Amino acid sequence: MKFYKLFGMMVLVLLAVTAVAVSAQDEAAGDLEIFSWWTGGGEAAGLDALIARFSELYPDVNIINSAVAGGSGVNARAVLATRVQAGDPPDSFQVHAGSALLNLYGADRMEPLNFLYEESGWMDQFPEGLLDLISSDGNIYSVPANIHRSNVMWYVPGNLEEWGVTVPETWDEFINETCPTLQEAGIVPLSVGQTWTQMHLWENVALAGLGVDGYNGLWDGTTAWDSPEVMQVFETYGQILDCTNDDRDALDWQPPAQMVVEGTAAFNVMGDWAAGYFLTDLELEPGVGFGWTTPPGTDGVFIMLSDTFGLPIGAPNRDAAVAWLKFLGSPEAQDIFNPIKGSLPANTTAAIDDSELYNAYFQDAYEDWTSNTIVGSLAHEAVGAGEFQNGFSEIIAQFSAEHDVETATIVAAELAADTLVTD
Amino acid sequence: MRQGEPLISDRLKAVLILIPSIIAIAIFVYGFIAWTGYTSLTNASLAVGSGEYVGMDNYVDLFTGLRHERFRTDLVNTFFFTALFIGLCLSVGLLLAMLLDQHIKGESFFRTIYLFPMALSFVVTGVVWRWLYHPVQGLNALPTLIGQPPGEFRWFISQDRWFVFNWQDLGGYISAFIFIIDIVLVAALVYWNRRGGRLPGFIVAVMLLLSTWALLEGPQQLTALRRPETHGFNLAIIAVVIAAGWQMSGYTMAMYLAGLRGIPEDLREAARVDGASEWGVYRLVVLPLLQPITLSAMIILGHISLKIFDLVYALGGGDNPYIDMPGVNMFFTTFRGNALGRGAAIAMILLIMVALVIVPYLRTSLRSEHEL
Numbered sequence: 140m141k142f143y144k145l146f147g148m149m150v151l152v153l154l155a156v157t158a159v160a161v162s163a164q165d166e167a168a169g170d171l172e173i174f175s176w177w178t179g180g181g182e183a184a185g186l187d188a189l190i191a192r193f194s195e196l197y198p199d200v201n202i203i204n205s206a207v208a209g210g211s212g213v214n215a216r217a218v219l220a221t222r223v224q225a226g227d228p229p230d231s232f233q234v235h236a237g238s239a240l241l242n243l244y245g246a247d248r249m250e251p252l253n254f255l256y257e258e259s260g261w262m263d264q265f266p267e268g269l270l271d272l273i274s275s276d277g278n279i280y281s282v283p284a285n286i287h288r289s290n291v292m293w294y295v296p297g298n299l300e301e302w303g304v305t306v307p308e309t310w311d312e313f314i315n316e317t318c319p320t321l322q323e324a325g326i327v328p329l330s331v332g333q334t335w336t337q338m339h340l341w342e343n344v345a346l347a348g349l350g351v352d353g354y355n356g357l358w359d360g361t362t363a364w365d366s367p368e369v370m371q372v373f374e375t376y377g378q379i380l381d382c383t384n385d386d387r388d389a390l391d392w393q394p395p396a397q398m399v400v401e402g403t404a405a406f407n408v409m410g411d412w413a414a415g416y417f418l419t420d421l422e423l424e425p426g427v428g429f430g431w432t433t434p435p436g437t438d439g440v441f442i443m444l445s446d447t448f449g450l451p452i453g454a455p456n457r458d459a460a461v462a463w464l465k466f467l468g469s470p471e472a473q474d475i476f477n478p479i480k481g482s483l484p485a486n487t488t489a490a491i492d493d494s495e496l497y498n499a500y501f502q503d504a505y506e507d508w509t510s511n512t513i514v515g516s517l518a519h520e521a522v523g524a525g526e527f528q529n530g531f532s533e534i535i536a537q538f539s540a541e542h543d544v545e546t547a548t549i550v551a552a553e554l555a556a557d558t559l560v561t562d
Numbered sequence: 563m564r565q566g567e568p569l570i571s572d573r574l575k576a577v578l579i580l581i582p583s584i585i586a587i588a589i590f591v592y593g594f595i596a597w598t599g600y601t602s603l604t605n606a607s608l609a610v611g612s613g614e615y616v617g618m619d620n621y622v623d624l625f626t627g628l629r630h631e632r633f634r635t636d637l638v639n640t641f642f643f644t645a646l647f648i649g650l651c652l653s654v655g656l657l658l659a660m661l662l663d664q665h666i667k668g669e670s671f672f673r674t675i676y677l678f679p680m681a682l683s684f685v686v687t688g689v690v691w692r693w694l695y696h697p698v699q700g701l702n703a704l705p706t707l708i709g710q711p712p713g714e715f716r717w718f719i720s721q722d723r724w725f726v727f728n729w730q731d732l733g734g735y736i737s738a739f740i741f742i743i744d745i746v747l748v749a750a751l752v753y754w755n756r757r758g759g760r761l762p763g764f765i766v767a768v769m770l771l772l773s774t775w776a777l778l779e780g781p782q783q784l785t786a787l788r789r790p791e792t793h794g795f796n797l798a799i800i801a802v803v804i805a806a807g808w809q810m811s812g813y814t815m816a817m818y819l820a821g822l823r824g825i826p827e828d829l830r831e832a833a834r835v836d837g838a839s840e841w842g843v844y845r846l847v848v849l850p851l852l853q854p855i856t857l858s859a860m861i862i863l864g865h866i867s868l869k870i871f872d873l874v875y876a877l878g879g880g881d882n883p884y885i886d887m888p889g890v891n892m893f894f895t896t897f898r899g900n901a902l903g904r905g906a907a908i909a910m911i912l913l914i915m916v917a918l919v920i921v922p923y924l925r926t927s928l929r930s931e932h933e934l
Binding site: 213216217220223224243333334335385386387388389391525526528529530532533536537539540546549550553554557 | 607608627628629631632692695696697698716718719721789878879880881882883884893894895896897898899900901
């Protein structure tokens with residue numbers, strides 16, 4: 140008898156403890172659908188690690204990982220667009236900071252998250268320039284998971300020495316000196332891949348040619364797309380293309396990056412996800428197996444893109460989604476996710492100094508991130524997302540063959556007039 | 563009366579059984595076509611929702627807007643792709659079928675081998691051929707195996723163009739073409755009248771419509787661009803034609819083989835008795851009897867080639883204008899560009915193109931069923 144009583148009391152105590160523990164966790168429960176295009180490599184592994192930790196914190200929440208593969212997110216966005224239009228959004232979805240978030244979704248589709256930022260003390264923890272890219276009219280619409288840099292130029296220091304070239308300071312130097320020297324030696328001076336990587340290269344050339352104000356002016360209408368300055372950018376870009384591998388339209392971004400470390404190409408301009416590729420997939424040592432610098436003329440500027448998650452209006456399980464976002468923005472989650480994906484943490488209280496977590500490249504890039512002028516990337520939807528970016532892809536693809544500066548700028552001007560939201 | 567009763571209840575049953583599918587088709591096929599048609603007349607996008615009515619603007623833009631060179635390239639590409647793809651499949655399919663028809667040993671083995679590619683998805687075909695077409699390591703490396711220099715053709719990333727023309731001139735060419743057809747038809751009419759023949763009514767009606775359109779300078783308006791824009795036969799299309807032909811030739815072979823087996827052996831025997839050579843048997847007896855098969859094959863291959871998406875997307879990655887097709891453009895316009903209205907307009911133009919191929923076929927096949 141006594142035994143049963145004891146046992147009964149133990150059960151009661153256990154129940155009570157669990158109840159307290161559960162109520163301490165905001166009582167988030169049920170299914171939580173997280174939508175993204177992170178399906179491979181470090182991104183998927185990072186997301187899995189996040190989900191694993193979240194499930195420990197909120198055991199009652201059943202996470203449904205709805206990731207759609209392919210097309211650097213185009214396929215996922217096709218699915219997402221249909222679902223959002225139909226009023227059936229997932230609980231939280233991945234969207235690039237900047238115009239992709241604000242112009243495509245924005246106030247009509249997303250719930251402001253200011254309450255979350257205030258309650259978690261994030262107003263001071265996330266950089267102001269980044270908050271600007273996810274806010275409109277004082278409302279913050281998403282939580283950044285990471286930061287990537289677009290303007291990085293990769294090379295192998297030992298190879299450059301062997302070929303007798305140095306990192307060019309300007310694109311003119313690259314076109315007139317570096318490029319002919321390397322071409323004579325049978326080395327591809329600059330490797331590039333298919334259209335989106337060409338657009339990525341273009342935005343770096345444009346920033347160098349137009350400067351920060353001129354580049355930003357492209358998006359708010361103060362820099363005319365058919366101005367002599369932009370024509371000069373296309374002129375330079377065309378000459379740079381002549382220094383690239385001619386099978387570019389057959390390659391995604393990895394093969395051009397690989398050409399550099401294999402020694403068949405000298406330079407490659409690609410975002411810093413290439414660092415993850417060099418470190419994790421090719422197992423190279425930073426500074427020896429690969430080196431990095433800013434592309435000519437973009438020193439002191441940081442072209443950024445950021446993956447963020449938001450709370451759509453009509454999310455089926457709002458409580459769980461808020462709990463997810465609160466977790467995602469915390470330094471703990473940022474330090475789980477970013478070292479695996481190979482990106483910078485967006486929350487400044489993350490442990491960036493921990494060299495176990497963040498390697499030499501990221502320490503270096505973080506310094507730039509906190510000290511440089513920040514502008515948004517076109518190729519990655521921080522600026523000009525949607526119709527402009529789609530139309531500009533066509534211009535870049537046409538330009539690849541014909542190098543017709545006049546047509547490119549005239550069409551771009553018309554495209555900008557029709558599609559860029561000037562506010 | 564008693565005799566009529568089962569008939570009525572039969573009819574009732576038939577109607578009742580058909581009603582669900584009629585309703586389903588009315589909503590999910592024709593209803594959605596109508597909806598797409600309406601969307602194509604608006605500026606709908608993800609950002610602004612259902613959008614405002616803008617009339618024919620999307621269509622006018624696609625044909626004459628500077629920004630939409632990609633769409634015009636698609637039309638030209640589709641034209642050459644369809645012609646070459648149908649030609650390749652028909653000739654390879656017929657050749658294989660004729661070879662298999664020789665009652666060789668292991669016929670079913672070869673038949674399976676030739677049919678196999680059809681079991682694959684176009685996406686798989688696209689990925690495999692993407693590797694084969696690699697400019698350095700792929701097919702181009704084959705000649706080096708026998709000590710020859712590697713191939714130079716750049717396959718699906720080739721930027722070469724043949725038959726280059728200016729889009730602005732195209733309208734004039736189309737008008738001229740319509741008038742030439744008119745003259746040929748009138749000549750045929752005169753010739754046939756003497757022999758008591760007549761031209762089918764619907765051909766005359768279509769030609770009258772086209773001629774009026776050409777007289778009103780419709781084709782010129784359709785191609786009225788502000789700036790010159792060159793188009794032509796992109797050699798990269800050859801890569802898509804080979805990959806698609808590799809996949810669909812086996813299917814064409816199967817159709818032809820069925821047709822060949824349907825030709826009674828007595829007919830061939832009779833021809834041989836009359837002194838026809840083996841080639842003569844094919845030319846004079848077999849091929850004419852295969853004409854309906856050729857027509858069906860052309861229709862089936864034609865609508866595949868007009869709607870092609872997956873092969874091009876997997877092969878070229880989507881942004882390669884030299885192999886681009888309207889289906890790919892529609893996807894990117896709608897889902898990357900978020901221009902739902904213009905995407906719908908491309909969809910409607912695709913529908914019209916496919917209808918131009920399918921409707922005459924349905925007409926003839928329905929009529930021949932009636933005659934039976």
